[in-house]
Amino acid sequence: MKQMIARLAVAAVAMTVMAGGAFAAEYPKNKPREQSWTFAGPFGTFDQAQLQRGLKIYTENCSACHALSRVNFRNLADLGYSPEQIEALASQYEVEDGPDEFGDMFFRPATAADAFPSPFPNEEAARAANAGAYPPDLSLIAKARAPIRGFPAFVLDPFRMYTENGPDYIYSLLTGYKDEVPEDVNVPEGLWYNPYFASGVALAMAPPLFPDMHEFDDGTEATVSNMAKDVSAFLMWTAEPHLEERKQLGFRVMVFLLIFAALLYLSKKQVWSRVEH
Ligand code: HEC
Known part of the structure; x- marks a missing residue:
């Protein structure tokens, strides 16, 4: 019996390692760098x-190409803004x-009830403006991009309560553009080399962040790393x-379960205390 349990345990470990290996995708070339998030x-x-x-x-940068179609302006009340x-x-x-009344569509300024619109009238126009690539809606991107972690990370993650795969990926992508392309890598014309990109060696988004391109009232320094971190946190919120x-x-x-367990234990003791051995 003991031998069988030992064998089963070895088989389970081996299968976990193999599964981790089998799912280890070719991209991204570099694993997202883990950041500390509040x-x-x-x-x-x-x-x-x-x-x-x-x-x-x-609003000043990414919304020039990306919509947030699931975030209504009124949701910004959560971030402390007044109506x-x-x-x-x-x-x-x-x-x-x-x-x-004439059957024509028209444009009007957005109100609090609208969502952040796409700057492009349709997908074809968006692709035509971006080397054939579609700038995805960013509302859920922090959940949609979570590169497979491979072994042993994916076994340990539940114990570490690690669920920040998405923002770590976005941060790494935004800070991961490299000017020097390794010799064995072939970057197609019009694309930008980024070893952190989840679906290839290069992507159609030019590096969107440059030092000091935004100014912050609270005095935060506008380094690429700081800005990438802040916008990734924002996309986690969206x-x-x-x-x-x-x-x-x-x-x-x-807490409820702990108290409940304690009560159950005490009542069990109480009930069984009258049983004669
Ligand atoms: C000039 C247009 C443009 C701007 C500005 C821009 N992006 Fe993009 N973005 C794109 C395009 C195009 C793609 C699709 C790239 C591809 O699939 O090759 C993309 C893709 C992405 C992706 C998805 C990458 C993936 O794994 O598929 C994320 C995340 C992203 N952008 C975030 C941002 C953030 C955050 C900003 C603002 C700091 C920003 N983008 C500004 C054009 C832009």
Whole structure:
């Protein structure tokens, strides 16, 4: 019996290692670099100032190519903005509406009830402007891009409660452009070499961040690394705005279960105390 259990255990370990190896994809060439995030771990919370900086980077920069179709302007109240500030920001964007009484579609300034629109009228126009590649909607990108971690990380991740794969990937991508291309790598015309890109050696997005291109009221230095981190945190919020509530609920459930277990143990002792041995 003992021998069988030992054999089964060895087989399970071997299969886990093999599975890790089999899923280890060719790309990204470089694994995302793990960052420390305020929203990591069982008690993690978003850093509101960081999310505000991230929003600024998105609106001044990324929104020139990427939509956030699942984030309505009014959701920005979560980041501490007043209704007036939200209306003011929304009115800088135009959304298509209609048809009017003549059956024509028309453009109007966005309101708090609209989502961040795509700057392109359709996918074909977006591709035509970006070397044939489509700038994806960024609302859920922090969840959609989570490169497979391989062995042993994927076995350890649940114990470490590691779920920041997405923001680590976005951060690494934004800071991962390299001028020097290794000799054995062939970068197609019009693409940019980036060994952190999940689907190839190069991508159609030119490096979007440069030092000092944004200014922050709170005095945060606009290094590429700082900006990449802030915008990645912001995209984690767009993908999971209720992360904090989820973590708090998880904690409450654990406390409830602990108290419940203690009560069950005490009542079991009480009930069995009258049984004669
Ligand atoms: C000039 C247009 C442009 C701007 C500005 C831009 N992007 Fe992109 N982005 C693209 C294009 C095009 C792609 C698709 C690249 C491809 O698939 O080859 C892309 C892809 C991405 C991806 C997905 C990568 C993947 O794994 O598929 C992320 C994440 C991203 N951009 C984030 C950002 C962020 C954050 C900003 C602002 C700091 C930004 N982008 C600014 C054009 C842009």
